[in-house]
Amino acid sequence: MNIAKSIGKNGIVRFLKRDWGKRSVIGIPYFFLIMLFTVPFLVVLKLSVSETDGIHFEDLTSYADGIFNIKIKLSNYIFLGTDPLYVETYWSSIKFAAINTVICLIIGYPFAYFMARSPASMRPALLMLVSLPFWTSYLLRVYAWKGLLDDNGVFNNLLMWMHLIDQPIKMMYTGFSMTIGMVYTYVPFMILPLYSNLVKMDLRLLEAANDLGATPWKAFWLVTVPLSKNGIVAGAMLVFIPSVGEYVIPELLGGPSTLMIGRVLWDEFFSNNDWAMASSVAVTMVGLILIPLAIFNKYQADSGGVRGV
Amino acid sequence: MNSKLGKTWLFAGYVFLYLPIITLIVFSFNDSKMVTLWGGFTFKWYGVIAHDTEVVDGFILSMKIALMTATASVVLGMLAAFAMVRYKSFFGRTTFSAHINAPLVVPEVITGLSLLLFFVMCERLFGMPERGIFTIWAGHTSVGMAYAAVVIQSRLLEMDKSLEEAAMDLGCRPFQVFYLVTLPLIVQSIMAAWLLTFTISLDDVVSTAFLSGPGSTTLPIVILSRARLGLDPTVNAIATITVAVVAVGVLASSLWLSRQERRRVAEQSAAYREGMLVAIEA
Numbered sequence: 001m002n003i004a005k006s007i008g009k010n011g012i013v014r015f016l017k018r019d020w021g022k023r024s025v026i027g028i029p030y031f032f033l034i035m036l037f038t039v040p041f042l043v044v045l046k047l048s049v050s051e052t053d054g055i056h057f058e059d060l061t062s063y064a065d066g067i068f069n070i071k072i073k074l075s076n077y078i079f080l081g082t083d084p085l086y087v088e089t090y091w092s093s094i095k096f097a098a099i100n101t102v103i104c105l106i107i108g109y110p111f112a113y114f115m116a117r118s119p120a121s122m123r124p125a126l127l128m129l130v131s132l133p134f135w136t137s138y139l140l141r142v143y144a145w146k147g148l149l150d151d152n153g154v155f156n157n158l159l160m161w162m163h164l165i166d167q168p169i170k171m172m173y174t175g176f177s178m179t180i181g182m183v184y185t186y187v188p189f190m191i192l193p194l195y196s197n198l199v200k201m202d203l204r205l206l207e208a209a210n211d212l213g214a215t216p217w218k219a220f221w222l223v224t225v226p227l228s229k230n231g232i233v234a235g236a237m238l239v240f241i242p243s244v245g246e247y248v249i250p251e252l253l254g255g256p257s258t259l260m261i262g263r264v265l266w267d268e269f270f271s272n273n274d275w276a277m278a279s280s281v282a283v284t285m286v287g288l289i290l291i292p293l294a295i296f297n298k299y300q301a302d303s304g305g306v307r308g309v
Numbered sequence: 310m311n312s313k314l315g316k317t318w319l320f321a322g323y324v325f326l327y328l329p330i331i332t333l334i335v336f337s338f339n340d341s342k343m344v345t346l347w348g349g350f351t352f353k354w355y356g357v358i359a360h361d362t363e364v365v366d367g368f369i370l371s372m373k374i375a376l377m378t379a380t381a382s383v384v385l386g387m388l389a390a391f392a393m394v395r396y397k398s399f400f401g402r403t404t405f406s407a408h409i410n411a412p413l414v415v416p417e418v419i420t421g422l423s424l425l426l427f428f429v430m431c432e433r434l435f436g437m438p439e440r441g442i443f444t445i446w447a448g449h450t451s452v453g454m455a456y457a458a459v460v461i462q463s464r465l466l467e468m469d470k471s472l473e474e475a476a477m478d479l480g481c482r483p484f485q486v487f488y489l490v491t492l493p494l495i496v497q498s499i500m501a502a503w504l505l506t507f508t509i510s511l512d513d514v515v516s517t518a519f520l521s522g523p524g525s526t527t528l529p530i531v532i533l534s535r536a537r538l539g540l541d542p543t544v545n546a547i548a549t550i551t552v553a554v555v556a557v558g559v560l561a562s563s564l565w566l567s568r569q570e571r572r573r574v575a576e577q578s579a580a581y582r583e584g585m586l587v588a589i590e591a
Binding site: 021022024025026028029030032033034036037038039040041043044047107110111113114115117118126128129130132133134135136137138139140141143144145146147148150152154157184187188237238241242244245246247248251252262265266269270275278279282285286289293296297300 | 315316318319322323325326327328329330332333336346385386388389391392395396399401405406407408409410411412413414415416417418419420422423424426427430447448450451454455458459483504508511512514515518519529532533536537539540544545547548551552555558559563
């Protein structure tokens with residue numbers, strides 16, 4: 001009787017203790033994530049449909065004379081959907097992000113493949129060399145391309161010195177310079193998940209394919225590539241999603257013809273001071289990346305994360 | 310695939326990754342206003358930035374914010390990682406994991422704008438916070454804690470849980486288990502997460518631009534405003550200093566981590582041998 005009582009009591013105490021531990025372990029980070037991520041986005045959502053007077057916003061709801069009013073202003077969205085420049089900007093952002101993703105895959109897949117198939121003793125060093133540029137400023141690495149691609153830049157000087165050209169080739173402030181900057185910035189995000197996927201592959205499967213008569217090339221396409229599908233998806237999302245809204249690269253390396261939505265949002269906010277319009281642009285951008293975001297989240301949840309740099 | 314192609318591809322890839330960084334460094338020693346034409350070797354740009362108050366003040370502010378961000382991110386990220394790994398079912402777990410993964414990829418213009426508008430709303434309702442070091446810190450931490458959570462989470466997932474269970478069986482309290490068993494096992498990933506969030510904060514420019522107020526200009530904002538105008542040798546000098554600091558930091562921390570790892574392995578095998586001896590004697 002006594003023993004049973006004390007066990008029961010202990011059990012309750014332990015249960016309570018454990019439960020509070022669990023609650024705070026989950027609750028504290030959850031609180032911060034919601035306060036710093038969800039609530040701010042809801043504010044943006046609200047402001048994008050609010051009536052504005054400069055930077056002053058009216059409330060969405062009002063109550064007067066027994067009538068409860070909800071006022072939702074959709075004119076920003078209508079403008080975004082019909083203005084040709086905005087529509088073109090959205091297309092152009094998606095286009096540049098897609099081109100960037102494809103080039104990163106073309107460069108990054110063989111790179112990750114050869115890394116994963118190199119001698120095991122060399123792999124840590126090779127991996128370190130890929131992730132090392134992460135630790136230096138991304139802003140400065142983008143800026144570096146200015147010096148390389150400028151009309152008076154290193155590449156043009158070199159080509160002129162070798163008498164291959166007499167006039168500098170116009171590379172800066174074009175789609176070309178911006179794409180190079182994007183590929184350069186994002187290719188490690190493609191390589192790392194692909195590498196961690198390919199390095200885990202069971203090489204006996206390739207031997208089996210070989211025994212069954214497949215050429216190495218055929219085995220690569222029929223065995224290796226399908227098995228690395230998860231790595232491809234993770235890498236593609238890690239590259240595509242942030243590059244849709246990229247600001248620094250179009251600002252430093254892009255030109256008037258390279259319309260990007262992140263830069264438009266920035267200008268709406270900082271130059272035009274149109275906070276409501278900037279909010280609508282942000283909400284639309286989230287709409288553009290929502291599906292890729294869901295794919296990425298599913299992949300992360302399944303694999304437990306790939307971004308351990 | 311043949312190894313010659315492989316070696317060429319890897320070599321070309323590394324050249325692509327490092328060429329811009331190398332040119333940045335080389336041209337920081339260039340004695341010519343034209344950044345891309347070589348005019349002789351000089352240290353003068355380092356002297357110029359040492360007396361440039363905008364750069365020095367920006368650097369000090371950036372360091373302060375990065376220290377605060379890294380520390381807060383690691384604490385919150387560790388809690389989030391524990392929540393994800395240890396509790397397989399709780400109310401809102403799917404949303405929780407989406408909240409951790411989304412900040413890794415969502416474009417910074419969105420997070421920056423939304424946090425700014427949120428803070429502006431708070432300021433109107435409660436009269437605080439003013440835009441400045443606090444708001445920048447909050448913005449960096451919201452992204453930093455997600456990175457820290459992912460790094461620590463992957464370490465927790467591969468950790469042997471039976472070690473914690475053994476400690477619990479031997480009478481450790483939950484807090485003791487954490488302090489004596491779990492923490493030493495994940496300390497490397499905590500260090501890595503701290504360094505990663507530190508550099509992310511030190512480097513961040515987009516959300517900082519949204520969240521900074523008058524008088525809180527960080528170093529990346531100074532760099533961006535100069536880089537926009539064109540090539541500037543002082544930017545190259547700043548770049549060279551950061552590369553040097555990072556190289557030393559990464560080298561030192563990887564040496565420290567590998568020593569830690571060797572010591573852990575040695576301790577483990579010593580404990581194992583001792584255990585075997587005890588078993589044989591018994």
